[in-house]
Amino acid sequence: MSAALHRQTELSEQLLLLYELGYSDPYMHHISGTFNFKSHPDLLDDSDLPLLDIIAVCLTSGRPGDVVAVAFDKCEGICLVLAKHGPVLPEDETATNAFFSQVKAASSWMDLLPFLFSHSKANIEKQLLRLSQMTIDLFSDLQLEIATYLDKSESMEDEFPKSKAWRRFLYEDRQLTIKCILDDILHISRDESSAFNAQTNKASYTEYARVFGAAYTLLHSRFLDMLTGVSNHNISLKLRAEKLKRRLGKVCQYSRLDKLIKQMKRFPDIPFRWLRDDLKGTGEGVFEICGEPIEAIERVLNIKLSLEQIEKITQRFPRLLDDWAQYRSFKTCVHAELRIILHFSSSLPSLSPGKLGAYQELPLGCSKRSCLCCTLWIEAFNETTKLLWTTSGSHGKSYSNWALPGNVQGVAAELDKYLMDATWTRLVDILERVPRIPRRQEDIDDDRIVQAAFDRIKELSGQL
Numbered sequence: 001m002s003a004a005l006h007r008q009t010e011l012s013e014q015l016l017l018l019y020e021l022g023y024s025d026p027y028m029h030h031i032s033g034t035f036n037f038k039s040h041p042d043l044l045d046d047s048d049l050p051l052l053d054i055i056a057v058c059l060t061s062g063r064p065g066d067v068v069a070v071a072f073d074k075c076e077g078i079c080l081v082l083a084k085h086g087p088v089l090p091e092d093e094t095a096t097n098a099f100f101s102q103v104k105a106a107s108s109w110m111d112l113l114p115f116l117f118s119h120s121k122a123n124i125e126k127q128l129l130r131l132s133q134m135t136i137d138l139f140s141d142l143q144l145e146i147a148t149y150l151d152k153s154e155s156m157e158d159e160f161p162k163s164k165a166w167r168r169f170l171y172e173d174r175q176l177t178i179k180c181i182l183d184d185i186l187h188i189s190r191d192e193s194s195a196f197n198a199q200t201n202k203a204s205y206t207e208y209a210r211v212f213g214a215a216y217t218l219l220h221s222r223f224l225d226m227l228t229g230v231s232n233h234n235i236s237l238k239l240r241a242e243k244l245k246r247r248l249g250k251v252c253q254y255s256r257l258d259k260l261i262k263q264m265k266r267f268p269d270i271p272f273r274w275l276r277d278d279l280k281g282t283g284e285g286v287f288e289i290c291g292e293p294i295e296a297i298e299r300v301l302n303i304k305l306s307l308e309q310i311e312k313i314t315q316r317f318p319r320l321l322d323d324w325a326q327y328r329s330f331k332t333c334v335h336a337e338l339r340i341i342l343h344f345s346s347s348l349p350s351l352s353p354g355k356l357g358a359y360q361e362l363p364l365g366c367s368k369r370s371c372l373c374c375t376l377w378i379e380a381f382n383e384t385t386k387l388l389w390t391t392s393g394s395h396g397k398s399y400s401n402w403a404l405p406g407n408v409q410g411v412a413a414e415l416d417k418y419l420m421d422a423t424w425t426r427l428v429d430i431l432e433r434v435p436r437i438p439r440r441q442e443d444i445d446d447d448r449i450v451q452a453a454f455d456r457i458k459e460l461s462g463q464l
């Protein structure tokens with residue numbers, strides 16, 4: 001086995017372990033390479049990032065593993081560059097042509113429902129199902145909150161801005177109280193979202209419009225602002241309300257297509273191309289799962305575990321052995337975001353950081369938030385090149401199908417090492433919280449190991 005394949009096997013095994021141990025890094029949004037629009041809502045309208053995100057969301061089917069990334073190539077004119085996890089298929093080309101021709105002809109994003117219900121059916125249904133599940137979880141708490149909230153009620157427009165059309169669609173000229181409307185929203189979000197079947201017919205579009213309107217109205221309501229705001233001291237409810245807000249945001253994201261429709265009226269013929277670059281030296285391939293999870297943990301900790309230690313691990317992670325047994329092999333691929341970055345890395349002049357000096361922002365749209373490894377890799381790559389590839393967020397989870405991208409002249413090995421150190425450090429950190437697992441003296445040096453990798457990357461970048 002070559003050194004590169006050995007590295008990939010080791011990394012994939014550790015990523016699978018991280019996944020099975022339930023790891024996700026909640027602080028990914030603090031690092032360079034992700035942009036938190038929640039903290040800077042004023043920048044939302046000026047950035048290309050939300051526009052690129054929604055293009056990527058529309059072009060994914062929503063089936064597992066179908067992730068799309070997109071960026072502008074502004075080197076010679078403007079062109080959209082698209083990539084996905086794994087190979088591009090002829091139907092991706094067909095769907096992209098259909099999408100842009102329908103955007104050109106549309107006057108509102110609702111005109112795109114036939115495309116979305118056909119191409120992104122799985123995604124649309126998944127978003128509504130998750131909204132329903134979240135509403136079920138919060139239902140009784142929200143009903144109690146509505147009851148006490150009534151005393152503070154404002155006018156209808158203050159309470160539900162931008163929702164006049166939906167209220168007229170639902171209630172015509174009937175006058176209802178804020179309590180009744182909030183109650184209706186809860187029932188629609190819980191009941192009508194749960195088994196929504198996106199069909200390309202008028203009845204299905206109307207059904208969707210009811211749920212979308214309810215989600216949009218709640219998302220912009222003062223009621224939800226109050227639940228997620230600093231004045232809400234019920235932390236458990238506040239956190240769950242924030243999660244509900246994210247689910248509502250997912251359902252409502254398609255309304256951003258109105259901006260794309262407007263842009264395409266001005267620039268109707270922006271070309272696009274899917275990347276089919278044949279990447280060299282990557283960790284793409286099919287790999288066997290090596291042995292039992294306990295063996296994998298022993299390799300990570302570099303110790304032979306006693307029976308007592310194994311028992312403590314299986315008590316702490318009761319599903320680990322059964323879940324692991326389901327895996328036989330895994331197929332790795334270079335993730336869509338990195339395919340785009342690698343494509344540009346050979347042409348962007350900024351790979352000579354000496355000439356550039358300052359960071360240059362490059363928005364990178366994605367159909368879902370980036371994974372742990374993509375985010376860490378983008379951070380290290382940005383550090384090296386003084387580029388600022390920016391996605392709109394990371395969920396901080398690890399996936400064993402993540403392939404080392406190699407292919408970055410001069411710094412691939414250092415980036416690989418950085419990724420492997422960062423993954424290993426996180427694993428050791430989780431495992432050492434299990435009782436009876438000894439804390440190793442050399443772990444104290446982890447930060448220095450990571451810093452050393454960064455220093456080497458910087459040193460090498462000066463030689464490019």
Ligand SMILES: [Zn+2]
Pocket residue numbers: 335370371372373374375402
């Ligand atoms: Zn990724």
